[in-house]
Amino acid sequence: MGSDITGLHHVGHVVADLAGALDLYRRLGFAVPPPAYPAMAPREGAAPEPFGAVNAHADFARDFVELASPVRAEARLPDGATLVPLHAPPDVLPVLLDRIATTSANLAVCLDRFEGAHILMFSSADVDATADRLAAAGVRHGGVHTVHRPVRPDLVEAVRYLEVDGERPGLVAEGRVGVVADLDPAIQAVRVPEHPNGAVALVEAVLCAPAAGLDDLAARYTRYLDVEPVHDGPALVFPLGTARLVLLADHRLGELLPGERPVASPALAAYAVGVRDSAAVARHLRAHGVPFEVAGSGDVFVSAATALGVAVVFRQVG
CATH class of the missing domain: 3.10.180.10 (2,3-Dihydroxybiphenyl 1,2-Dioxygenase, domain 1)
Incomplete structure (x- = not known):
């Protein structure tokens, strides 16, 4: 019987200055759209502000390269970036905020180590089966999570993933390693651009x-x-x-x-x-x-x- 792992899902490049990294990647020949920043109002009546972590993708048909950065108050927003106010039911919001905080903290740990590639995610045809197999093999992980990503106003993608645990939840020695459900080809087709570098x-x-x-x-x-x-x-x-x-x-x-x-x-x-x-x-x-x-x-x-x-x-x- 073959492995449930079907390929590379994405690698993630953790950077300090997302605006500068976007400029570099575009000079490398990748078509990378402006990012959307999660945002929340710091107090009642205030305007939403970026928080947590932000990313942008160079997308391909079955995989992608990610640029990721913890949101820092002093960092400049890239041209064209948008703010997406966070909305969630009251019973879901604390869990969501905790995951965002953990992701941001882990990215900060990676960035403090060095600026570079810290994220390695593999694709699975059945991420639940993969979770069970890893647990049986003695590999600690945080279980399968689901997040929703807007693709366009009428289309939302459900992303199901797990992260392998090391000394910190969601981090091993080389960075953030995990498994993600295979990308939906129909949804990914909406995203994939013609990259100038081919x-x-x-x-x-x-x-x-x-x-x-x-x-x-x-x-x-x-x-x-x-x-x-x-x-x-x-x-x-x-x-x-x-x-x-x-x-x-x-x-x-x-x-x-x-x-x-x-x-x-x-x-x-x-x-x-x-x-x-x-x-x-x-x-x-x-x-x-x-x-x-x-x-x-x-x-x-x-x-x-x-x-x-x-x-x-x-x-x-x-």
Whole structure:
């Protein structure tokens, strides 16, 4: 019987300045719409103010890349950002506020560690079955939650997910790791833009760790994914449908991406998106003043030093 995990759902890049990160991602060639900020009035009669956490997505047909940031009073709102006042029944509101506070606090913990990729979410065809399997395997998690996201005025998406617990609820050593129900293709089709860089999918996440801890990390992800890794050069690879998770010892990252070193360990050091034409990506980056490198594999990549703490790889597919 195969794993209930169907692929990568999204990676999340946690940033201090969402407005600046949006500008970077647009120069990288991603079409990312302005974010909507959750908002509440600080006191009766006052205007709603942003609070909690905010995100924006570069969407593809089956997955996406997320930009996420804890809301901070001093941070500037990106151009075009909107405020969405929070409404919930009285019996639901305290639970919702608690989840928002936990998410915001966890993002702040991640950001204090370093700016970069801290979120790794996998897709499941049956997230309830995944929750049961993880519990049976001794993996602690917070249970399956449901949140609702507006897609357009007449369409709301129900997102069902779980987060793996480490020393903090919802956080393990490398960040926020969890499982989300497969995206609804009909709903996702409403969101997916034509990205100027030709990106069509999230195809890889690269997780680095000290060499001495790599076997333990692999054992942990074997439990999470119910998939055995295979060796591919210096890496351990978990095949996940059309995507893959790559585990790599810190000192060997430069063998895949010349000049790269993880900014911390363990950490998501890189992610890759599939593109139609690597040469077109290179032309786009050059035209927008973004420095890039070319790996021995032919992949174009933007270094972590340029891309706010995570290397962004463009891999020609199809």
